[in-house]
Amino acid sequence: MAPTINRRQILSAGVLAGSAIAINSAQARSISGEVPWQEGEANKPDIVNPGTYEYLTAAEVAFLDAAMSRLIPQDELGPGAKEAGGTFFLDRQLAGAYGQGSHWYMQGPWKKGETTQGYQSRMAPAEMYRAAIAAIDKYCGDKFSSKKFSELSANDQDQVLKAIEKGDADLKTVDAKSFFTMFLQNTIEGFFSDPLYGGNRDMAGWKLIGFPGARYDYRPYVKKHGQKLNLAPVAIKGRPGWNPA
Amino acid sequence: MAKNTAKKLPAVDCVLVGFGWTGAILGQELTDAGLNVVAIERGSWRDASTDFAVTFAQDELRYMWRKALFEEPARETLTFRNAPSEEALPMRHLGSFLPATGVGGAGIHWNGQTWRFLPSDFVARSHNEQRYGKLPDDMTVQDWGVTYDELEPHYDKFEYLCGISGKAGNLKGQIQEGGNPFEGPRAREYPNPPLDMVYGPTLFEAAAKATGHKPFTCPAANMSRPYTNPLGVQLGPCTYCGFCEKFGCGNYSKSSAQTTILPVLMRKKNFELRTECNVLKVLKDDSAKRATGVVYIDEQGEEWEQPAEMVILCAFAHHNPHLMMLSNIGRIYDPQTGQGLIGKNYAYQIVSGVDVFFDDKILNPFVGAGALGVGVDEYNGDNFDHSGLGFIGGGYLACWNTNGRPIEHHPTPKDTPKWGAQWKKAVAKNYLTTATISTHGAVMSHRTNYLDLDPTYRNVYGQPLLRLTFDYTDNEHKMSDYLTERATDIAKAMKAREIHPKKRTGHYDIVPYQTTHNTGGAIMGADPKSSAVNRYLQSWDLHNLFVMGSCVFPQNPGYNPTGTVGALTYWAAHAIRTQYLKNPGPLVQS
Numbered sequence: 001m002a003p004t005i006n007r008r009q010i011l012s013a014g015v016l017a018g019s020a021i022a023i024n025s026a027q028a029r030s031i032s033g034e035v036p037w038q039e040g041e042a043n044k045p046d047i048v049n050p051g052t053y054e055y056l057t058a059a060e061v062a063f064l065d066a067a068m069s070r071l072i073p074q075d076e077l078g079p080g081a082k083e084a085g086g087t088f089f090l091d092r093q094l095a096g097a098y099g100q101g102s103h104w105y106m107q108g109p110w111k112k113g114e115t116t117q118g119y120q121s122r123m124a125p126a127e128m129y130r131a132a133i134a135a136i137d138k139y140c141g142d143k144f145s146s147k148k149f150s151e152l153s154a155n156d157q158d159q160v161l162k163a164i165e166k167g168d169a170d171l172k173t174v175d176a177k178s179f180f181t182m183f184l185q186n187t188i189e190g191f192f193s194d195p196l197y198g199g200n201r202d203m204a205g206w207k208l209i210g211f212p213g214a215r216y217d218y219r220p221y222v223k224k225h226g227q228k229l230n231l232a233p234v235a236i237k238g239r240p241g242w243n244p245a
Numbered sequence: 246m247a248k249n250t251a252k253k254l255p256a257v258d259c260v261l262v263g264f265g266w267t268g269a270i271l272g273q274e275l276t277d278a279g280l281n282v283v284a285i286e287r288g289s290w291r292d293a294s295t296d297f298a299v300t301f302a303q304d305e306l307r308y309m310w311r312k313a314l315f316e317e318p319a320r321e322t323l324t325f326r327n328a329p330s331e332e333a334l335p336m337r338h339l340g341s342f343l344p345a346t347g348v349g350g351a352g353i354h355w356n357g358q359t360w361r362f363l364p365s366d367f368v369a370r371s372h373n374e375q376r377y378g379k380l381p382d383d384m385t386v387q388d389w390g391v392t393y394d395e396l397e398p399h400y401d402k403f404e405y406l407c408g409i410s411g412k413a414g415n416l417k418g419q420i421q422e423g424g425n426p427f428e429g430p431r432a433r434e435y436p437n438p439p440l441d442m443v444y445g446p447t448l449f450e451a452a453a454k455a456t457g458h459k460p461f462t463c464p465a466a467n468m469s470r471p472y473t474n475p476l477g478v479q480l481g482p483c484t485y486c487g488f489c490e491k492f493g494c495g496n497y498s499k500s501s502a503q504t505t506i507l508p509v510l511m512r513k514k515n516f517e518l519r520t521e522c523n524v525l526k527v528l529k530d531d532s533a534k535r536a537t538g539v540v541y542i543d544e545q546g547e548e549w550e551q552p553a554e555m556v557i558l559c560a561f562a563h564h565n566p567h568l569m570m571l572s573n574i575g576r577i578y579d580p581q582t583g584q585g586l587i588g589k590n591y592a593y594q595i596v597s598g599v600d601v602f603f604d605d606k607i608l609n610p611f612v613g614a615g616a617l618g619v620g621v622d623e624y625n626g627d628n629f630d631h632s633g634l635g636f637i638g639g640g641y642l643a644c645w646n647t648n649g650r651p652i653e654h655h656p657t658p659k660d661t662p663k664w665g666a667q668w669k670k671a672v673a674k675n676y677l678t679t680a681t682i683s684t685h686g687a688v689m690s691h692r693t694n695y696l697d698l699d700p701t702y703r704n705v706y707g708q709p710l711l712r713l714t715f716d717y718t719d720n721e722h723k724m725s726d727y728l729t730e731r732a733t734d735i736a737k738a739m740k741a742r743e744i745h746p747k748k749r750t751g752h753y754d755i756v757p758y759q760t761t762h763n764t765g766g767a768i769m770g771a772d773p774k775s776s777a778v779n780r781y782l783q784s785w786d787l788h789n790l791f792v793m794g795s796c797v798f799p800q801n802p803g804y805n806p807t808g809t810v811g812a813l814t815y816w817a818a819h820a821i822r823t824q825y826l827k828n829p830g831p832l833v834q835s
Contacts (some may be wrong), residue, residue: 032517105318192651194305209676214303217484218612225444
């Protein structure tokens with residue numbers, strides 16, 4: 001006999017963020033004889049507002065600032081991940097649905113699995129970062145006379161990151177390779193995502209590569225083969241030079 | 246044991262399970278035939294103005310990486326293993342493929358690459374055995390039971406519904422300059438001319454010609470000009486925004502249910518859509534020869550029974566076989582005994598590519614559309630002599646220019662570190678000046694590539710998850726390596742600074758995105774002993790149950806599936822309207 005349906009599970013599992021269509025009856029949304037549309041309704045993104053860290057502790061911020069500076073460093077080409085607001089971006093991600101793994105299948109049992117079977121940890125990202133950063137600082141302390149990751153030289157930091165990336169560092173509470181894959185991905189996201197999420201400050205990531213951002217009509221440029229277009233990047237919230245409303 | 250406590254609703258003529266491309270096509274066709282039709286969709290209503298307006302659609306993080314439009318594994322997913330000897334584990338994140346949820350389904354976030362299969366694809370077993378001899382025992386490739394010629398008018402109908410932009414390569418047997426010379430014959434031109442082309446694919450085109458190939462602009466469901474389709478629905482011209490695949494089109498210029506059918510269908514009095522309702526089961530009568538309706542659960546957790554004269558499964562590829570298993574329709578396939586047909590012959594796609602790095606040519610990758618590219622078809626299907634090569638099947642090669650979204654697209658040359666100062670320099674140097682040639686290979690069916698039910702893991706409704714067992718075989722690896730080598734030949738002729746061929750190696754990996762071209766599990770055929778549905782996509786078990794989508798493909802050829810999914814849906818709709826409704830019963834005698 002199948003287990004009875006758990007209504008709380010259904011209602012809480014992965015409800016799409018930002019869904020704006022209201023359910024106005026006790027039953028399903030039933031649509032007939034019309035194309036549903038309501039003026040002003042839009043499934044807009046959740047804009048991140050500046051502020052203090054909501055999830056990360058000071059020690060975690062210190063680690064992330066330092067580690068992100070090794071993954072995408074500041075150099076003569078421009079700001080790196082830290083300067084572009086990567087840690088703040090990550091903080092807001094971990095404090096929200098991504099950090100909770102709200103849309104992921106988190107049910108047990110949890111087995112290690114083959115690499116081709118993907119992520120199998122019981123931890124959602126917020127938990128994984130918390131456990132991993134503590135484990136990495138301990139690993140550094142054991143290897144480098146009680147120093148934390150953020151206190152090491154750049155060279156030593158790179159060695160530690162490579163050991164984690166390869167899985168040579170045994171972090172005990174988390175799988176090193178899984179954590180590194182997630183961390184590198186989130187760092188790149190913080191560098192290249194739309195600034196409304198708190199990263200890619202001043203569109204530094206887009207300026208590095210020449211990506212024009214949230215534009216939508218390139219028809220005048222389709223046949224301009226081989227031409228540098230010099231289009232200033234635009235974000236969803238606009239760009240400097242636009243008149244305030 | 247608790248009895249069925251679902252509240253019974255008034256009966257309708259037809260209930261559609263799922264409301265993506267096939268649900269919209271059938272909703273339109275069957276309401277035209279005078280039926281009362283109800284569509285039941287687990288996700289929500291979606292439309293451009295509300296869900297992907299041009300003011301916020303360009304959000305790579307939200308739509309591609311946080312997967313806002315896609316199926317949520319928290320509610321429904323599958324378990325996966327490469328071989329029957331392993332334990333299947335849940336696909337906890339989306340990766341390899343991106344099923345949708347919501348009205349319009351994956352038709353909202355697809356690329357729009359719209360192909361016809363080759364005439365020989367539909368008779369893959371008999372054609373290949375005739376030419377090359379007996380296929381390996383474990384290769385369970387089958388003929389489809391329908392021919393290209395029978396489907397031609399229905400391919401045409403879908404292409405004109407969508408407004409496909411392209412150039413015909415074979416008009417009634419006459420090969421046309423500028424089109425795909427290998428395609429099957431078509432009755433008339435595409436409804437819209439090919440898209441204007443950006444720089445990178447034109448460099449591929451020149452190199453392809455120089456190496457003896459016949460390149461053509463790939464057929465696209467991105468509009469090359471404003472278009473009004475036969476239903477009177479209007480689409481706008483594509484603006485090459487580069488937020489196409491994995492995104493909804495805010496411009497009404499990518500074909501989808503929303504942009505081609507729903508403005509007409511939603512206004513009909515004999516059509517009703519229920520959203521946020523998940524079908525749990527198809528019900529059968531006591532004789533188990535007819536479906537009597539479906540049971541679904543709404544967002545409040547209430548269960549409802551919707552009785553219907555016809556039930557049509559219109560959910561995504563693997564969800565239809567899953568529902569059949571949960572409803573005890575047919576028998577679940579067992580690779581040990583070879584018995585059972587539901588879940589048999591799951592297939593996918595094998596893809597690879599060659600990166601081409603220029604120093605001096607600015608390609609502007611962000612000027613893109615989902616189906617913007619130039620292709621060659623010399624190595625697809627049986628378009629070339631396979632003697633001595635050790636594989637059957639093939640795929641197209643194409644230089645696509647779909648996007649320059651930086652989280653996804655930041656190519657670096659071979660052996661560049663994955664992070665750090667050198668990585669950053671390589672990304673900055675190569676972003677504007679790199680192209681890629683992609684290979685899009687077929688996957689043949691195999692005895693141990695299949696779907697069944699997982700013994701351990703359950704979805705949010707407490708039902709067993711679907712279990713996927715799948716890996717590439719020698720056939721796929723040899724074929725894909727061959728395609729990568731042919732792509733490398735053309736890449737060399739592009740005279741770049743350097744090229745990096747990237748063959749597909751090792752086991753099938755569910756983690757990196759590849760394609761959302763899942764097929765099989767409810768395969769069509771001429772014989773009920775070897776197929777789940779007949780040539781009209783009618784269940785052999787329950788004559789008033791029809792099953793749509795790529796789950797009916799007996800194996801997967803070397804092209805994107807949607808063109809053929811659309812054609813088969815119109816073909817089935819035609820059979821229902823002209824034969825089934827007049828005389829309900831099996832359309833093919835078994």
